[in-house]
Amino acid sequence: MAGSMMSIVILADIEGSSGCTDREGARWLTRDWIAACREMTFDVRAVVVALQALGIAPITVVDFHRTGFNLFSELLPPGIRLRQGYRLRPIPGLGRPPEAGRAFFLGMHAAAGTEGFLAHTLTSRFRRLTVNGRPLAEVELFAGSLGAWGIRPTFFSGCPVACDQAAARISGLAVHPVPSRPMTKAAREEWRHSLAEAASRAAIKHEAPPPYRPTGPFHVQFRWKTHPEGAQAGREEETAFSTNSFADLYWRLLRQAYFPSVPPGWLPLALRAHAVMGRAGLALARRRWDRTGDPR
Numbered sequence: 001m002a003g004s005m006m007s008i009v010i011l012a013d014i015e016g017s018s019g020c021t022d023r024e025g026a027r028w029l030t031r032d033w034i035a036a037c038r039e040m041t042f043d044v045r046a047v048v049v050a051l052q053a054l055g056i057a058p059i060t061v062v063d064f065h066r067t068g069f070n071l072f073s074e075l076l077p078p079g080i081r082l083r084q085g086y087r088l089r090p091i092p093g094l095g096r097p098p099e100a101g102r103a104f105f106l107g108m109h110a111a112a113g114t115e116g117f118l119a120h121t122l123t124s125r126f127r128r129l130t131v132n133g134r135p136l137a138e139v140e141l142f143a144g145s146l147g148a149w150g151i152r153p154t155f156f157s158g159c160p161v162a163c164d165q166a167a168a169r170i171s172g173l174a175v176h177p178v179p180s181r182p183m184t185k186a187a188r189e190e191w192r193h194s195l196a197e198a199a200s201r202a203a204i205k206h207e208a209p210p211p212y213r214p215t216g217p218f219h220v221q222f223r224w225k226t227h228p229e230g231a232q233a234g235r236e237e238e239t240a241f242s243t244n245s246f247a248d249l250y251w252r253l254l255r256q257a258y259f260p261s262v263p264p265g266w267l268p269l270a271l272r273a274h275a276v277m278g279r280a281g282l283a284l285a286r287r288r289w290d291r292t293g294d295p296r
């Protein structure tokens with residue numbers, strides 16, 4: 001039992017990581033994105049190295065931004081389990097449950113329709129998304145889906161607004177905000193060090209919050225942009241639904257956010273195509289970086 005508590009899964013996003021300075025940094029294949037991927041990798045590496053020094057194993061790292069391919073695996077310490085690309089079941093996004101007692105969330109952002117750096121929930125097409133009248137943050141969905149497998153949400157990092165929201169929803173969650181960006185290289189190094197220390201403290205703390213298991217009924221309301229960014233000036237639609245099941249809540253939002261027009265039978269194929277694209281994008285990023293030492 002003690003062994004299983006000393007195993008950690010890290011979900012890593014980019015918007016709240018140290019090298020994402022604006023919207024371009026979160027946008028696939030931009031030069032800013034390539035730079036942000038490097039810094040995101042170094043953020044994750046700093047935390048992993050600190051956790052490994054405490055003897056924590058296994059450590060599973062899940063690449064959780066956009067295509068699911070942002071981390072440069074060759075820059076991460078050996079011995080970790082890295083998951084890139086998304087899986088459908090049983091845990092949406094992750095697939096099979098990781099061998100982990102605790103969950104850490106790095107590089108996260110605030111909920112759709114709230115202040116906060118690049119705030120959104122699942123997709124920027126949700127202009128606003130509330131459950132029982134409160135803005136819904138992604139960490140609630142992630143922590144809730146891991147909570148069903150007994151994994152305890154323990155540590156969270158992102159912009160200050162994201163940290164406040166996460167701490168308010170999940171009591172006992174340790175949070176460590178990222179300052180406003182851009183940061184100088186020295187400031188980034190210093191912050192990364194503080195991040196690794198805060199993560200270590202959370203890992204060895206005796207008490208972790210209980211698994212997060214929100215209970216229904218859930219009354220969901222969202223305002224949805226009918227056309228993606230950049231397409232024709234989009235209309236916005238209000239939609240609402242209710243459910244008693246957290247898993248159903250999460251699934252319906254995922255379908256709306258990512259595959260509104262894909263028939264369910266096609267989802268595995270759509271995910272596979274998405275992964276091929278993601279892998280190719282990261283390979284391109286790596287090549288561009290290797291050639292210039294800098295994507296700019």
Ligand SMILES: [Zn+2]
Nearest residue numbers: 013014015065
């Ligand atoms: Zn993201």
